[in-house]
Amino acid sequence: MNLRRLAAIVLKELRQLRRDRLTFAMIVGIPVMQLVLFGYAINLDVRGLPSAVLDQANTAHSREVVAEIGASQVLDLRYRLSSEQQLQTLLRRGEISAALVIPADFETRLARPNPERTPLQLVVDGSDQVVQASARQLASYPLPGWQATPSMTVVNFYNPERLAPLNTVPGLIGVILTMTMVLFTAIALVRERERGNMEMLITTPVSPWELTLGKVLPFVGIGLVQVTVVLLVGWQLFSVPVRGSLLALYAASLLFIFASLTLGVFISTLARSQFQAMQMAFFTFLPQILLSGFMFPFAGMPKAAQWLAEVLPLTHFLRLARGIMLRNATLAELWVEVLALSVFTLAMLVIAVSRVRKRLD
Template sequence: MRWLAWHRLWAMLVKEFVQMRRDRVTFAMMLGVPLIQLVLFGFAINNDPKKLPAALVTTSEDQFTRAIVTALENTGYYRFTHILISAEKADLLIDNGTVSFVVTIPSDFARRVMTEERPQILIEADATDPSVASGAISTLSTVSANALRRELAATAGAGAVAGGGAALEAVVHRRYNPEGVTQFNIVPGLLGVILQMTMVMMTAMALTREVERGTMENLLALPATPLEIMLGKVLPFLVVGAGQVVVVLVAARVLFGVPMAGDMRLLLAGILIFVLALIFLGYTFSTLARTQMQAMQLSFFFFLPSILLSGFAFPFRGMPGWAQAIGEALPLTHFLRLVRGVMLKGADLHTVSSQIAALIGFAVLFAALALIRFRRTLD
């Protein structure tokens, strides 16, 4: 018998390609994952975010204030979306994450510039993600001072500049994470990533495991409704998720010193809703997959954009608009805002209400899809 016969080899190749064509999930993964990685890393990922939303707090509209605001916008980092608002409203905007910076210019700014009394401006930066604020803060002092000198030159003539002009002092206040500790941003986010990886994958294999083991018929013979079967399959994973939450939160506090500034009851309620949404999503995947391998592939196909577009690995506001729109449709995005807001900012229910509402919407949607798909499986 010959060790290698081309006709036998050709038959084996044809057989494998036929099986590959029939396994559409695996075939889609082979083509889809590289394409998604290419698009996301090539177009969506940006470690130096620009045009970050900012709020301006001032009661003055003199030429020096306008010069400072224009100079900040010209850097490309600042985009003033809220202008001439009160300090209380600006504080709320940075608390709920609507803006990344609050620029405060005092009412006597112009007088201090003209009398050379060392004028000051205050920049409050949301430093929950240190990488977002670092680039914008690094260009702050130089750009603002140069803009002020140019405005002085245009107002008082070259003699004012030759005399030195006013020395601008830009006071930077990094809120929520003054020391810029990266772990304060990463560790709370890891809670969401770990829960997503385990909850979705384990529940995604809930039904496919029954099919592969040949016990699906016994399950269908039980005098139980589809809702009862679904809840019976997914609720035990809540216990597993609870254990993971305890481990991560204890490690975050003891090992990394992450502050727990907010109400833990609000945090735990948000975690429960998030876990339920993930469990129902994984169960939906289990009704779509034929094998446990396909269930794992579907889970991985969901993990990749979630981790890259949620704001966990890369700054959310550094991504283009279309990538942010996709990120808004992912549960992990809203959970990260919730957990970082409560743990680092001490956010209350009113501040994170939109994130809670989004997670509840995901949970209801995924539960409905899982139940509909399971009914079709029974039929």
Template structure:
């Protein structure tokens, strides 16, 4: 009985402490809810509504009908209509679209020479060697998106000629851009940079201010002329170098072990990685001003890490998520880095192609530093 009373006393103490620790209690309740929402709504391997561009060089009723049938599948959404193939390639490189459908000027003639358009006539060498009626240029850095586009190359044309998809109908050839072999590791390795940096950078700095309190160093800071902004900058600068080392290790090993090339400029890669590291470190500092212990700081890190893995496009295509999930994803720095680092590493994207994401991450980092500075006070309470 004495032992039970002691256990009961410790149990009551833990329950009271948990009730007073509102941050931990809130995380206990919110994490399972957020996981359910993420896994239930955001994760979707049936990719739909992929943003694509169209270069319609034919401009005929047949080309318009074909475009409408492609859109009717709901696998793709035509978000851009561009006049030239060169502009379309730039749109893919800048991640404005994931694929481009090119319809040539002689579309009607190609369809007229196709076997499906001459079903009542005997087979001939001319029909068997008919040219494709169009071409898809696909960003294959995401293998799920590439697979969804490849599945479209026969379906709309088969409907147009009222033939089953496995019959010989005029087809669009598919050119896979940036990952023609559709190797998964080509997509995963650049994305790992964002996930690992999110985990380590936020984790390091989220415990920075808390650690000063727990070690008793805050008393010394009170008696120094160090300003809050100086303290914040001093905390994050060392970790910027650590983040760059981690990025170099991931991409170097990815190249050696998995033959993942770095097609773009190393200077552009350095610039976007530094911006992302700064944004992640500033977010960690904000968490550090809220957390009362290093355990709470770690819990807040997990609170951001899980959505970053599931919503950023690292594991599942961003384009396949519902709009509310995309809105949440756009707030996360990891989402913007995924797009930019894959653009640089796989598609040789340049700074002008990445300007929007770089401006956003720079603003996020500045806002995070401002909030952390305003919330920090050089006092023990």
């Protein structure tokens, strides 16, 4: 081995990396992003779960209890309800994660302690395991004068057995689509450019919109096949149900597929090689998986991280998938998530097409 020739090759690679600004930015950017996300955004200590209060007793003592539980900061008691129907509607829509229920015979239950009839109920959205864990922690919270008997019963809606797959499988649909749709599209388009096929297409009368959509549409079928596979395997192996409309679930999946594909097209307009396309695709995977609520509690993140998560399409699809599959929610009830995905898709498509137009110029 000739050390001089070896040093020349090493020097040549270092110079090439220095000229490749995108790769150099990824080398520095990915570790920094991981450090910031795990250091600031990822917090397992959940605070401020959106919640409601159904105080059927409406006594001075019950209001004192509400204030006491609100002071724990685990629940953000932003709604005051008057009926159980309102409670179920808010849970189904995903507007609240928990509800504190104080029964009409609250004072009687206090006077006659009975473990089978606790003074309080905490109704939680069982489709989210983080909410379940936080509810169990709050249920053990000792209220003044009640240490001798359990003071709260946790009522687990949508997942009474607390099965982990019911929470994981709907989220995996979004994670798998994110990883495959963005990566496949970005690499496929860059590969066409590297082989010279893209330049040949640009010289034809095909418009930028036709070119972009024509490259995206073939991957839609692949995405729908993946959704079907995950649903069938989840049902066969883990008995994960689809309590809502199957058509609504596929419509939400189709919208998310388009959102992921347009993101892949946008990446392809920035990357100069397939390797760069893979790097940039990975750069978008990390914040989506970490901030969407799939792995870590959304409510435990600081506000800045939550604002960023609201821009990412996976955040909204997870809410749609869990809402439809586990809570029997409709697309009309989850219209905010549908609107967010639609706006993201349209914005990415317009930006990608505009960059294709620049290449035509």
